[in-house]
Amino acid sequence: MTEKHITRTLIVQIPSTPGNLGKLATAIGLAGGDIGEIETTQIGPTWTIRHITIHCDSEEQFDTVQDAIRQLPGFQLQAVSDDVLQAHEGGKIHMKSRIDVRSLGDLRRVYTPGVANVCRLIQKEPEKARIYTGISNTVAIVTDGTAILGLGDIGPVAGMPVMEGKAALFDQFVDISGVPILLDSQDPDEIVRTVKNIAPGFGAILLEDIGSPHCFEVEERLKAELDIPVMHDDQHGTAVVTLAAVISACKSSRVDLKDSVVGQIGLGAAGLAICRMFKAYGVNEVKGTDLSPEAKARLQQYGGTPVDSLEELMNTCDIIIATTGVPGLIKPEMVRKDQVILSLSNPNPEIDPEEAMKAGAAYAADGRSVNNVLGFPGIFRGALNARANRITHEMLTAAAEAIADSTKPGDLVPHPLDPRVHEKVIQAVEAVAVEK
């Protein structure tokens, strides 16, 4: 089954005679829907209610599936539920106490008066906060809402589901408490001031979905002015996983990455960091294009070669990396035989990997698989474990190589749910981290 973009659960009343579930499945399949789970919730003498999860390519295809069911005599489509929206009801994260408070003794230990002694101890010996608070295991996930995925400047509150998602991944993959911080300002001075003011409560700062170019200034200033790790994930997390994917592609096709011509479309936060990482890794030629002349000038500053048109880039590069946020920007006829095509924009790529493969690409992937989720959890866990006060280029390179080493031959990246990847990234980052 190819990966579909839309998932819905249909609640269908089906006549209780043999063969009707088969008829329903056929109608759904002929309309293009893939059936996932089927749950029978009620069985009666004349009808049965089933909850059927369907995956479709598009809303239009999903409408066709619904019409096909409505046309089946005796069947009733009772309701449609959106699993994604449902999963978000009430939010995805929740701050929980690690200690039960059930008796007066517990209360006095956890809160007053007991807590006062711990406060005095930390006042006297501030480094004890690492032992007696959760600060060193807590990462602020900071956004101003200006570049939420490829959706643009939709504001920090609309971006909260993404921040909660990052917090959920931190928790589940590497046991870090991620706390979303939504900023009601896009002014670099104010962002830097605010993050510095809240920094005492955190072991590290992850900047997320802050648009370019102000993200560059914000990150540089925070790195210089804070004594804890700061990383803009859309820049460096993305560069790490992209380098890993390209290392794997070159290994499988026995091509030397350093001699390949890399072409980038979109030179914002993700694109520019990818260029910097590739150049530092020794790639000789990185070309790039962007609508903004300033973005192209920044590429040149980091050793890349600006190119005027998308067509020229597609015609002259072996490896294409697109981070524009523009779905469908790369047309199948632009793909050259044996190119590597990474169309990394979320939620929808510049070209569907299947289309790119059909058009002759040697390897193709989108932002669902080549995703910074493979990097940021282990990078932060490794940095916190090592008590590093910054995330260095060596730590990022080590993370990229660990991801590439965890990749099965023929794949571009490992599965994000494989805990061994995150473990390998943690170990690699920790090994080269610089202690405070």
Ligand SMILES: NC(=O)C1=CN([C@@H]2O[C@H](COP(=O)(O)OP(=O)(O)OC[C@H]3O[C@@H](n4cnc5c(N)ncnc54)[C@H](O)[C@@H]3O)[C@@H](O)[C@H]2O)C=CC1
């Ligand atoms: N797969 C992954 O792990 C990640 C994917 N991304 C995706 O990359 C995309 C960009 O994200 P950011 O770099 O943070 O945004 P950004 O706003 O900093 O950069 C986007 C850049 O693309 C350029 N651009 C827009 N339309 C273009 C076109 N038609 N031709 C050439 N350039 C064009 C813009 O001028 C801008 O410089 C988003 O869709 C995001 O979801 C970002 C981070 C991680």
Ligand SMILES: CC(=O)C(=O)O
């Ligand atoms: C994955 C991610 O960080 C993005 O698309 O912005």
Ligand SMILES: [Mg+2]
């Ligand atoms: Mg992002």
